[in-house]
Structures are given as C-alpha cells and as structure tokens.
Amino acid sequence: MEVVKFNVKGKKALQLCVMMFEPKGIPKGIFHIFHDMGEYKERYTDFSMFLAKNGYVVYVHDHRKHGASLDRIEDLGIFTKDESWVDIVDDCYLVSRFIKKEQEKIPYIILGHSMGSIIARDFLSKYEGVAQKAIIMAPPPSTSNGDIFSLVAVGGLLNMINKKNKTSDFLAEKLNKRMLKDYDEPRTDFDWLCTDEAVVDAYVEDPLCGFNYTAKFYIELAKAAVNVNKNDKNFEISDLPLLFIGGDEDPVGENGEAVKEVRGIYSGYAFVQLQYKLFKGMRHEVLNETKKQEVYDYILQWIGRE
Numbered sequence: 001m002e003v004v005k006f007n008v009k010g011k012k013a014l015q016l017c018v019m020m021f022e023p024k025g026i027p028k029g030i031f032h033i034f035h036d037m038g039e040y041k042e043r044y045t046d047f048s049m050f051l052a053k054n055g056y057v058v059y060v061h062d063h064r065k066h067g068a069s070l071d072r073i074e075d076l077g078i079f080t081k082d083e084s085w086v087d088i089v090d091d092c093y094l095v096s097r098f099i100k101k102e103q104e105k106i107p108y109i110i111l112g113h114s115m116g117s118i119i120a121r122d123f124l125s126k127y128e129g130v131a132q133k134a135i136i137m138a139p140p141p142s143t144s145n146g147d148i149f150s151l152v153a154v155g156g157l158l159n160m161i162n163k164k165n166k167t168s169d170f171l172a173e174k175l176n177k178r179m180l181k182d183y184d185e186p187r188t189d190f191d192w193l194c195t196d197e198a199v200v201d202a203y204v205e206d207p208l209c210g211f212n213y214t215a216k217f218y219i220e221l222a223k224a225a226v227n228v229n230k231n232d233k234n235f236e237i238s239d240l241p242l243l244f245i246g247g248d249e250d251p252v253g254e255n256g257e258a259v260k261e262v263r264g265i266y267s268g269y270a271f272v273q274l275q276y277k278l279f280k281g282m283r284h285e286v287l288n289e290t291k292k293q294e295v296y297d298y299i300l301q302w303i304g305r306e
Helices: 041-053 085-102 115-126 145-161 169-180 197-205 215-227 231-236 257-266 292-303
Strands: 002-009 015-022 029-034 056-061 108-113 133-137 242-247 274-279
Touching: 002 085, 015 041, 015 085, 029 041, 029 085, 029 115, 041 056, 041 292, 056 085, 085 108, 085 115, 085 215, 108 115, 115 133, 115 215, 133 292, 242 257, 242 292, 257 274, 274 292
Parallel strands: 029 056, 029 108, 108 133, 133 242, 242 274
Antiparallel strands: 002 015, 015 056
C-alpha cells in the first residue's frame, strides 16, 4: 500500500490538500471521504488503511479552511464574505473529477460524516450520476425553522459587524452546548465524540481540531442543513444504494433518531436500496470508537455488494 499527498485546485483557486491510500493490485473501487467540521483528513488514516488493505483506493481531502487546505494557519475556520457553502460542495466535485480521471472505469463511492453528510447529500443532488454508492454517516437531525431563523439572524448581525474575519465564540457555544446536556460530569468538552478517551484527548490537544468558525460559515451551514432536508432535493438524485449509519448514543444525531429520520426523507421516492444501521453504545464518531472494527467490517461488507 502506498500513501500519497497532493493538491487539487478548488474554487477560487484555493489549493485543496488530498491524501490517497493506494492498494496493491487493481482497485475494486474508489472510496472518497468528506470529513466533519472541526477536523481534517488525517483523522481517517486508520479506516482508509483498512479499506486499502481490502482492495479499495481511498481519497480524503481537507475541506477549504480546514487542515492543509488554506494559505496560512491563521485562516483555519475563516470563511470570508465571498465564500459560500457552494464552494465546499464544488470543491468536492473538482476533487472527484481529478480522482475519476486517474482511476477510470471503477465504482466511485462517497462517505460523508456529520457536516460531511450534508455535503454528500448536496453533492448527490447537484452532481447526479457521479457516485455509484453513498454512505451518510452521523447526519444531524433536520433543525426546526425557528432554530435556523435564530441562528441565521444572529449570525447575520455578527457577520455584518465582523470587519476583521474573526471567529465567533458565541455561535460555536450556541451550536455545541447541547452535545453535553446528557453528561452529568463530562471529562472534557468533547466527550460526545466517542467512548475512547485517547481519541478524545488527541482531539482536544490537536490545534487543527475543535476550532471555531466565522459567523459566515455558521450561516452557510445552517442554510445547507435546511436545504438538504427539502423533499424536492430528492427528485434531483438518481437511484443508487444509500447507507445511513450512526451510533445509538450520538447526541449530535439525537441518539440515532436522526439516522432514521434522514433515511425516511428518501423513502417513497423509488429508491430501492435504502439501508440504515445503528451501532449500540457508540457516540458521534463511530469510526473512532473502541469497537470500531465492527463498523469497519460492516461498511466493507456493504460496499462489496453488487
């Protein structure tokens, strides 16, 4: 197996950093991962190596203003007024176009985790027919219009007065505070990630994880979360196998209810392969749980189906 890093030009000429895990022999398929907010591609190394050892060529890229997809470290989480959610989704397409040029005539599969699941769902509707299978992992629930209106209104005001592109501690706290509501005495602010304390500690100590964003980003994320849950978006997606997956103790996904809810949005629109799976005792990052091998094996079995 070979691991290679390279750049692909994204929207507005931003260089997107990509990591490829290449198996020995002819790949069975392409696996492209869209990561969550507040993290970066290297956090998927163990899972990517597992897939590569089982014959898949894996690509993970840092979304703009994450990881190494930025011009300088000070730009981490800084979405400027001329950047939008569309840029993130189009970046994914530009990376996919590069990938498919390099890896011709083999199936292209995407996995989107949490924020990445919103990106993946948007990607599927905007770029119909590009992917042959998709995994929607740890999706957030469809947020009420009242919550979205409040977030967009406050975010819009903060964005107007944010002349120096500073990150918003207020909006970050507003989004994150509900994650710990069921923990009486949390050890860290990120106990909700998974049950593996070593993973949580590494996340807390990593300067490329858990950072805050500018108000513009939170506005774009809120609007995107509403948009992907509109029923009309389903008309734009061709039939393909979809797997909805998460932990039954994930506070982000309301302890698995969001996985069922999002699957239900696609049900009834002539999709013939809609499957969901909840992993018992697992939190938000099922790929980083103490029993992650169970998740790895399940995904490998699912993507191997004809």
